[in-house]
Amino acid sequence: MTERDVFLPVGAQPTLDALVEQAITAEELGYDRAWFPESWGRDAVTAITTAAERTDEIGLGTSIVNVYSRSPALLGQTAATLQEATDGRFRLGVGPSGPIVIENWHGMEFGNPLRRTRETIDIVKQVLDGEPVQYDGEYFDLDGFKLRCGAPDPAPPVDAAALGPKMVELVGRFADGWHAVNYTKDGIAERLEDLERGAELGDRDIDDLRVTLSVSCCALEDEQRANDLVAQHIAFYIGGMGTYYRDNLVRQGYDDLANEIYDAWQEDEREHAIDLVKSELREQMGAAGTPEQARTQVEQYEAIDAVDAVYISFPRGATTDEIHETMTALAP
Incomplete structure (x- = not known):
């Protein structure tokens, strides 16, 4: 059965408490997971940590943190800590973002996002294994880093966002899940083929990869x-x-x-x-x-083969009340 998640607008809320209240509401409404983005408002890590303290069952994850503004070793430490803070409810979602964000906001060269994402996923997974990290890559050369605390058991899955065919293929080879954003109902099919090809290249079972599709939703009278x-x-x-x-x-x-x-x-x-x-x-x-119309449309996305979860995201112009109305109308 396709899961139904929710994507919380971190930067758009007036306070951190208001944002966390949305995560609490999502749990009460039966959503499977709440995803926290990170762009130019509140950081995702603090938001998830606060939500973890105030919720009990709902899954929590980043969608996404970029692979430039934190080192891979720090991302691994962060994922391990958040897995502990959430009592095993965490999924790490990473991605390259884009040159406007990375170069203009973070002052870093965008470079080769494909290679940097690959190396980040590799290193994060080594960190989460709890063994000393040995890595010789194009961007990162690590020797001897090791978690001083115990490695998380189980390790949190590492997902990645991807748009182009090569990046989606990379996700299939190395990540635990794919975050698909800004796709049409028909257009996602070709990229799912890329994901499957990547899984084959990595000698992996496509059924072990979680495909999460983002859908911008608004359900109002x-x-x-x-x-x-x-x-x-x-x-x-x-x-x-x-x-x-x-x-x-x-x-x-x-x-x-x-x-x-x-x-x-x-x-x-x-x-x-x-x-x-x-x-x-x-x-x-x-x-x-209307709520009925929007629910029918969401179900059409959930019926797409190979989609494991649909996350309800909200349009940037929606008010807090409209977000709450939509979240309630589209609850599982």
């Missing part, structure tokens, strides 16, 4: 408001978050549309970009409308 919010959110990611989400949509067969949305957003024709999403893309991406 005000059907138009819900659709407007999700369309605006999709347009923002395609048009305003660098070029990688645009390129990801191009790979899914929406070449002209992806570029038209991107160009409109960049030229400050935001309403045109949103209208394009509404008229030509919204039925393939996101879940929005």
